[in-house]
Amino acid sequence: MSAKPIIVWFRNDLRLADNRALTAAIATKAPVLPVFIHDPHAAGVWTPGSASRWWLRHSLQALDAALEKRGSRLIFRHGSSETALRELVDESGASGLYFSRSYEPWARVQEERVKAAFDGTTVDVKRFAGALLREPEDVRTKAGEPYKVYTPFWRALMALGAPGAPLPAPKSVPGPGKTVASDRLADWALLPTKPDWSGGLRDMWSPGEESAHARLATFLKGSLGGYADQRNLPSVEGTSRLSPHLHFGEISPRQCWQLAVTGRKSATQSDAALETFLKELVWREFSYHLLFHWPTLPDEPFRPEFSAFPWEADEDKLKAWQRGRTGYPIVDAGMRQLWHTGWMHNRVRMVVASFLVKHLLIPWQAGAAWFWDTLVDADLASNSASWQWVAGSGADAAPYFRIFNPITQGEKFDTEAAYVRRWVPEIAQLPDTVIHAPWTAPKAVLDKAGITLGKTYPLPIVDHAAARQRALDGYAAMRA
DNA sequence: TTTTGAGTTGTTCGA
DNA sequence: GTCGAACAACTCAAA
Numbered sequence: 001m002s003a004k005p006i007i008v009w010f011r012n013d014l015r016l017a018d019n020r021a022l023t024a025a026i027a028t029k030a031p032v033l034p035v036f037i038h039d040p041h042a043a044g045v046w047t048p049g050s051a052s053r054w055w056l057r058h059s060l061q062a063l064d065a066a067l068e069k070r071g072s073r074l075i076f077r078h079g080s081s082e083t084a085l086r087e088l089v090d091e092s093g094a095s096g097l098y099f100s101r102s103y104e105p106w107a108r109v110q111e112e113r114v115k116a117a118f119d120g121t122t123v124d125v126k127r128f129a130g131a132l133l134r135e136p137e138d139v140r141t142k143a144g145e146p147y148k149v150y151t152p153f154w155r156a157l158m159a160l161g162a163p164g165a166p167l168p169a170p171k172s173v174p175g176p177g178k179t180v181a182s183d184r185l186a187d188w189a190l191l192p193t194k195p196d197w198s199g200g201l202r203d204m205w206s207p208g209e210e211s212a213h214a215r216l217a218t219f220l221k222g223s224l225g226g227y228a229d230q231r232n233l234p235s236v237e238g239t240s241r242l243s244p245h246l247h248f249g250e251i252s253p254r255q256c257w258q259l260a261v262t263g264r265k266s267a268t269q270s271d272a273a274l275e276t277f278l279k280e281l282v283w284r285e286f287s288y289h290l291l292f293h294w295p296t297l298p299d300e301p302f303r304p305e306f307s308a309f310p311w312e313a314d315e316d317k318l319k320a321w322q323r324g325r326t327g328y329p330i331v332d333a334g335m336r337q338l339w340h341t342g343w344m345h346n347r348v349r350m351v352v353a354s355f356l357v358k359h360l361l362i363p364w365q366a367g368a369a370w371f372w373d374t375l376v377d378a379d380l381a382s383n384s385a386s387w388q389w390v391a392g393s394g395a396d397a398a399p400y401f402r403i404f405n406p407i408t409q410g411e412k413f414d415t416e417a418a419y420v421r422r423w424v425p426e427i428a429q430l431p432d433t434v435i436h437a438p439w440t441a442p443k444a445v446l447d448k449a450g451i452t453l454g455k456t457y458p459l460p461i462v463d464h465a466a467a468r469q470r471a472l473d474g475y476a477a478m479r480a
Numbered sequence: 481t482t483t484t485g486a487g488t489t490g491t492t493c494g495a
Numbered sequence: 496g497t498c499g500a501a502c503a504a505c506t507c508a509a510a
């Protein structure tokens with residue numbers, strides 16, 4: 001008679017290393033039954049978008065392969081998590097259920113349902129931390145309140161000391177002892193088929209734990225030194241590009257923190273660059289902190305007075321923004337990079353978001369929804385907090401008068417226009433001096449570059465100066 | 481309780 | 496062309 005297994009329920013923690021639920025399950029010496037449940041209805045409107053599903057599919061495949069190497073397999077089930085887990089307990093005779101915490105409002109509800117499903121049974125349900133550096137309950141102001149401002153949050157986090165050392169990956173995972181049925185991953189239809197638009201994603205990304213570590217190692221060795229400045233240049237690979245790996249938990253923030261800090265000791269890294277990187281990890285953390293303590297963050301303005309903002313719903317302008325046809329090259333380049341690769345450089349995210357919200361006066365929720373569907377790193381905490389930050393309605397948000405100028409942002413951060421030329425090839429022949437504002441080019445220059453504005457490339461859908469003033473007026477109206 | 485210092489990422493204008 | 500001020504007070508966090 002074989003011992004009763006422990007179920008390890010994988011969620012957004014698709015890794016073997018630094019996975020406390022998995023490590024704890026193995027430590028019991030019982031057989032381990034790893035499972036992932038496809039439960040697309042649990043998240044409501046925040047069910048993963050198309051690009052996220054693509055990533056999920058490949059990440060699950062990678063996790064399954066990694067488990068197979070260690071003598072186990074990942075079981076795939078679908079349906080509501082509590083039902084699927086109850087069935088799995090019945091079929092396997094499991095004595096325990098271990099899993100990592102998630103922090104999205106819907107995921108917290110899901111956890112409560114799962115716990116309730118095993119109330120009064122002998123199944124030992126255990127929940128572990130791991131997606132964050134610190135648990136949201138553990139970072140409090142002196143008055144015991146959650147933080148609303150980033151810098152004090154950062155200081156408080158630093159005052160708690162370095163996050164604990166990450167756990168090593170288990171060398172082997174004891175098999176479940178008894179065969180249980182599994183869905184076929186391919187049957188979940190996570191990948192696009194007609195048409196298959198994922199070519200650009202495949203070119204740029206390699207989901208899975210192993211790739212996540214390779215990405216971090218490359219970043220620490222290559223880009224971290226110049227991170228403080230280079231991270232703002234969209235034509236340069238100056239950022240870590242870890243966001244999708246972090247979102248799916250292929251790598252933990254503790255691992256990133258630890259490796260960045262120890263890497264610096266052995267190399268010649270500037271403290272400023274390292275601190276800038278750690279601060280970015282903590283921005284992610286701050287977003288989770290906000291979402292955890294203010295669960296309406298994805299839907300409602302954090303600052304309630306923004307409910308009175310005079311937004312203008314304009315489907316045509318929204319569509320032009322989504323398709324990268326606004327007539328502002330840096331905006332269009334960003335939106336096309338997003339569409340093709342499932343990712344957009346952070347600097348450009350701020351520019352396109354500011355443009356949607358302030359130049360077009362379209363509600364930030366519409367932008368967040370588009371990002372949700374198209375980003376491989378779509379993350380409810382980061383996405384919601386960052387859109388609200390740009391809109392001015394968020395915690396510690398950009399002041400209302402901070403309206404990015406899409407022309408000067410292009411000139412400043414894409415000076416030689418390598419980024420714009422790559423993503424907006426129809427204007428690539430324009431000289432640097434006018435490429436960020438094609439409508440200012442003399443006719444002869446446009447002719448020479450083969451451009452007819454309004455035909456081969458759009459005229460600006462709004463005038464910058466007028467749009468800026470309109471946004472300022474909107475904020476004035478809101479405050480009145 | 482009251483006070484005080486501080487607060488990611490920008491733009492424009494005028495001297 | 497460079498530089499500082501204005502943009503608007505407000506809220507937060509800590510002393």
